[in-house]
Amino acid sequence: MEQAHHGAESGPKQRSVEMGTALLTLLFGLIVVYGSVIVGFGWGSDGPQAGFFPFYVGLIICGCSIINFVQGMRESPEPLFAEYGQLRQVLKVLIPACIYVALVPFLGIYVPSVMLIVLFMIWLGHYGWPLSLAVAFGVPAFFYITLERWFLIPLPKGPIEAMLGL
Numbered sequence: 758m759e760q761a762h763h764g765a766e767s768g769p770k771q772r773s774v775e776m777g778t779a780l781l782t783l784l785f786g787l788i789v790v791y792g793s794v795i796v797g798f799g800w801g802s803d804g805p806q807a808g809f810f811p812f813y814v815g816l817i818i819c820g821c822s823i824i825n826f827v828q829g830m831r832e833s834p835e836p837l838f839a840e841y842g843q844l845r846q847v848l849k850v851l852i853p854a855c856i857y858v859a860l861v862p863f864l865g866i867y868v869p870s871v872m873l874i875v876l877f878m879i880w881l882g883h884y885g886w887p888l889s890l891a892v893a894f895g896v897p898a899f900f901y902i903t904l905e906r907w908f909l910i911p912l913p914k915g916p917i918e919a920m921l922g923l
Contacts, residue, residue, distance in 0.1 A: 789815030865915030
């Protein structure tokens, strides 16, 4: 739900976000380069070593990150990236989605899916419990029947599915 704001709302500046993102991608590139050095990035007697291509990709990532950082420094410090209210809306979806992804390896895909659907429908969608529960159990059941039974594509299962023999 988008709201009109007539006053000046605060939030992170575009420049800060650009520079922060450039630093994060630089860190990622440095990790790739470091890992490539550990496994070997040269040319061996039988061809390139395991880290040869990742090393150069890491260097490209680092170079592009430095360019992005310099460009971010040259940007105007005034424009907002987003207002804090807008970022809260994004985090309302991002945090539960990250928790969902973290739970799938331990609980399988079905239980976290039910929990996520119920949470989103009730908390963000403002639907009632009966409809939310029906959809939350119906969607995973549909995917279980369609993918696992008909197409024989196994999906991650947890302890509850093991107890039920699924």
